[in-house]
Amino acid sequence: MGSATGPAPGSRVVLGVSGGIASYKALEVLRRLTESGHHVRVVPTPSALRFVGEVTWAALSGNPVRTDVWSDPEEVAHVRIGREADLVLVVPATADLMARAVHGRADDLLTATLLTATCPVVYVPAMHTEMWENPATRANVALLRERGAIVVEPAVGRLTGPDSGPGRLPEPPEIVALARAVLALGPAAARPDLVGRHVVVSAGGTREFLDPVRFLGNASSGRQGYAIARAALARGARVTVVAANVALPDPAGATVVRVTSALDLRDAVHKAAADADVVVMAAAVADFRPAARQDYKIKKGEGGGVPPPIGLERNPDVLAELVAARRPGQVLVGFAAETGGPDAGVLELGRAKLARKKADLLVVNQVGGGLGFEVEHNAAVVLGADGSATPIERTSKDLLAHRVLDLVIDRLPASAAGM
Secondary structure (H helix, E strand, O other): OOOOOOOOOOOEEEEEEOOOHHHHHHHHHHHHHHHOOOEEEEEEOHHHHHOOOHHHHHHHHOOOOOOOOOOOHHHOHHHHHHHHOOEEEEEEEOHHHHHHHHOOOOOOHHHHHHHHOOOOEEEEEOOOHHHHHOHHHHHHHHHHHHOOOEEOOOEEEEOOOOOEEEEEOOOHHHHHHHHHHHHHHHHHHHOOOOOOOEEEEEEEEOOEEOOOOOEEOOOOOOHHHHHHHHHHHHOOOEEEEEEEOOOOOOOOOOEEEEEOOHHHHHHHHHHHHOOOOEEEEOOEOOOEEEOOOOOOOOOOOHHHOOOOOOOEEEOOOHHHHHHHOOOOOOEEEEEEEEOOOOOOOHHHHHHHHHHHHOOOEEEEEEOEOOEOOOOOEEEEEEEEOOOOEEEEEEEEHHHHHHHHHHHHHHHOOOOOOOO
16 A cells, blocks of 8 residues: 555545434534535435434535435435445444345435445444444445455444433544545545454553652653554554543544553553554653652742752563564554754664564654654654665654554565455
8 A cells, every 4th residue: 555645625525414313513524624625515314314314414514415326316316426436434334224235225315325435435333332333234334344445433422311332423523533644545445455354453651650640751642642642543443542641532433542651651551562463652651650659749848948859760661562462463663753962963862762662663853843752743754674764754743653563564474364
């Protein structure tokens, strides 16, 4: 698969809407897509119009709305819409809609469009937990994925009424972020190259508490790790994110495990990595932690006294542990945020770190100057254990994520599932 270059301005998106209570959330997906410059054609099912009316969809999209193949027959909409789209995004995708898609039904305009689409197709399911976990639905999801569609795992949370569990629609901003990640791949996204793979990503920055209110930490926001998670989801992977103190919406379709300290992260990553094909350690993990945590807030003392010294002890090297315990064929990726120093430059420090860690890839980025922590852009040089060095010029963190995954995929065994 070639490297991503970003979604083209004015990409043509078909927003399919099936008949579920979460249909109203597709309005925000539509608004965000149109505001970011995409041309959106809404294709609802007849039952979807029971939740949100035709006039609303037409007004917000600026395009006519039809549900059947008999309206405007001279337009041959059931063929043209699917052929001309750069992406078909179904929000929400109900159990009924996915069942009809699996069986090749074409009894309304949306299912006919799904049959004629040659672009990537993304289903974002929403339904009650019992429906999502039913063997029939699980089998349909597996078949859609085998055929190259991206079916997002639903979120876990409040459903209609008092019910709660897996089946909730992911938040609209993350659905749009995933759509943009798929568009960034272009036609190659119609052949997801991580289907059948499990990708584990650590993100954010750990906190090592001194007392109940103070901690040693860092400025990592988790944006780069979440961008890698979205990119892996766009390529069809099952994704687990180990998130250390991240204040971002969960990537649509990912399983998110929240942790605080380096020891918490270590336990969660080792557990998730047991069956992972790829582990990307993008989190900024503290090298040290306080040797003793105080039970009460440390006081500064009276009269401007000298503060008590803080004893530190080393945290485990999680990446080195993963390398030592790696499964055959597992690809391990580390990150090194460097500033350089008086005795060594950024790349020199990165090469030394890769030699110590023995990972497959090390993403070395110089922080500062509008790059690295808490910003939208990044630049890096990806060092390989084979001696390679791949520079990635300043770009969005989403596109940098795809460039890194291109290098990961080159190192995965070709015989595994989904290849």
